[in-house]
Structures are given as structure tokens and as C-alpha cells.
Amino acid sequence: MRKAEKLPDAIQNIEEIFKQIGSKQPALFLDYDGTSTPIVPNPEDAILSVQAKKILKQLSQKINVSMISGRDREDVAAMVDLNSLIYAGSHGFDISGPNGLEMQYQSGMKALPDLDEAEKNLTKKLKNIKGCKVERKKFAIAVHFRNVDEQEVGLVKNRVEEELKNQDRLKKGTGKKIIELKPDLDWHKGKALTWLMKKLDLNGAQYIPIFIGDDVTDEDAQKVVEENGIGIIVDPIDSETSATYKLKDPEETIRFLAKLNDRLKA
Numbered sequence: 001m002r003k004a005e006k007l008p009d010a011i012q013n014i015e016e017i018f019k020q021i022g023s024k025q026p027a028l029f030l031d032y033d034g035t036s037t038p039i040v041p042n043p044e045d046a047i048l049s050v051q052a053k054k055i056l057k058q059l060s061q062k063i064n065v066s067m068i069s070g071r072d073r074e075d076v077a078a079m080v081d082l083n084s085l086i087y088a089g090s091h092g093f094d095i096s097g098p099n100g101l102e103m104q105y106q107s108g109m110k111a112l113p114d115l116d117e118a119e120k121n122l123t124k125k126l127k128n129i130k131g132c133k134v135e136r137k138k139f140a141i142a143v144h145f146r147n148v149d150e151q152e153v154g155l156v157k158n159r160v161e162e163e164l165k166n167q168d169r170l171k172k173g174t175g176k177k178i179i180e181l182k183p184d185l186d187w188h189k190g191k192a193l194t195w196l197m198k199k200l201d202l203n204g205a206q207y208i209p210i211f212i213g214d215d216v217t218d219e220d221a222q223k224v225v226e227e228n229g230i231g232i233i234v235d236p237i238d239s240e241t242s243a244t245y246k247l248k249d250p251e252e253t254i255r256f257l258a259k260l261n262d263r264l265k266a
């Protein structure tokens with residue numbers, strides 16, 4: 001792990017990255033919120049720019065592009081709205097893509113009734129806290145407190161902890177102004193990335209994975225590409241990371257992707 005802020009910038013060092021790619025074919029894995037789109041007060045307003053969509057479309061015609069998100073799979077797929085991409089939602093528990101690619105992490109299915117119950121309880125427990133939002137994804141629940149008065153954030157956190165105590169099969173996750181409840185299983189974005197590399201037959205020496213992410217849940221994927229790929233962290237504020245390059249913000253992610261797209265032959 002290293003200090004994210006101290007990493008070399010991926011755009012300033014693009015030639016070094018291209019050298020590392022060499023004649024290999026990149027397999028691109030991207031996070032959505034905070035990486036492909038800027039963080040905004042309401043999740044439904046995190047719209048992918050026209051430019052970003054155009055570049056992702058072009059890239060997906062040349063290489064494998066997967067969006068590995070904490071969002072529900074259907075939600076992130078609808079936000080991106082390109083059927084040439086692979087979508088891994090609920091932090092990798094739910095995957096689908098072109099040519100009939102489908103995977104729902106089976107052990108996670110057992111936690112669905114627990115998630116249903118926790119969603120019901122949390123909706124009740126948090127309904128009177130202004131600005132608090134309970135977002136159900138198939139395999140996770142995010143409790144958003146970005147729009148909650150600072151003085152009430154502690155209350156939100158306590159109520160989530162209270163619910164977690166009743167849920168043996170769920171564990172806590174964190175993110176940007178969210179607390180999550182997810183199946184207490186050893187499955188995450190890193191495992192999903194590894195699964196995809198194998199499933200898509202991308203483990204040969206001719207391929208190189210590139211992962212770009214901005215948040216704590218992205219670190220599992222950064223670790224996977226650390227040895228044999230390229231990991232890039234976006235918005236590297238005061239954090240430890242397994243990534244090897246940084247980018248300032250999602251706008252720079254798109255600039256980086258445009259450069260990668262230009263470099264790849266049609």
C-alpha cells in the first residue's frame with residue numbers, strides 16, 4: 001500500500017503506461033461513481049457525459065470493457081446505456097454482458113431474505129431523518145447520509161449498527177457518505193475482476209488488466225491488478241492504495257480513456 005497523493009499522475013506519465021502495455025491488449029475495468037462520473041448529491045443525477053459515453057463505446061469495440069460498480073447491476077447498466085459493456089453490480093455479486101454472460105454469486109442468494117428484512121427495518125428506522133436515503137441493490141443496501149444534517153449523521157450510523165447486530169449474515173461496508181450492508185461473504189470487486197478475466201479468457205500473457213477506481217471498495221480490485229496490470233486511483237485524497245497511478249477527478253478519467261482509445265488501433 002502507498003500514499004495515493006504521492007503517486008505519479010497517469011496522464012503526465014501516459015507514455016510510461018503505454019510502454020507497460022506494449023503490444024499487449026488492455027482489458028479495461030472501471031468503477032462508476034466518482035471515477036466515470038463526478039460525485040453528486042443524488043445518485044440518480046450521476047449522469048455519464050456524452051463524451052464519456054462516446055469513448056466507452058469506441059473502446060468497447062476494440063477491447064473488453066467492464067463496469068464494476070457498487071450500484072445495482074440494472075441501475076449502472078441503465079446509467080451507462082451501452083450494450084457492448086459488461087456490468088458487474090452490487091460490488092460484483094451480479095454480472096451480465098454481451099453473448100449471454102450471466103453470473104449471480106450463488107452464496108449471495110442465501111442472504112437475499114436477510115437483505116429484504118434489513119431494508120424493511122432500515123426504511124422504518126430512518127424514515128424520520130431528513131435527507132437520509134435507503135438504496136436497495138439486489139445484493140446490498142446503501143444508507144446515504146450525504147444530504148443529512150451533520151448533527152444527525154451519528155444517529156444514522158447508530159441505527160445502521162443497531163440493525164447490523166440483528167443480521168448475522170450481513171456485514172458492514174463503507175463508501176463516500178454511505179454505510180452499506182452486504183452479504184458476509186468473501187466476494188468483492190477484486191474477486192469479480194478475477195472471475196471476469198478467467199471467464200473471458202483474458203489471463204494469457206497477451207492481455208493486461210487496467211483498473212480505475214476511487215473508493216475503498218475499489219481497493220480489492222486495485223490489489224488484483226497490482227502485480228500484472230495497471231491500477232489507477234481517482235481523487236486520491238489522504239488515502240492508502242494499491243494503485244500505481246493517480247488521476248485528479250472523473251474528467252481526467254475520461255481524458256485518460258480518450259488517450260487510450262486513440263492509442264488502440266481500430
Ligand SMILES: O=P(O)(O)OC[C@H]1O[C@H](O[C@H]2O[C@H](CO)[C@@H](O)[C@H](O)[C@H]2O)[C@H](O)[C@@H](O)[C@@H]1O
Nearest residue numbers: 032033039040041043046069070071146176177
Ligand atoms: O462502486 P461505485 O460505482 O463507485 O458505486 C459506489 C456507490 O455509488 C453511489 O453512491 C455514491 O455516488 C452518489 C452519486 O454521486 C453520491 O450521492 C453518494 O454519496 C456516493 O456514495 C451509489 O448510490 C451507491 O449505491 C454505490 O454503492
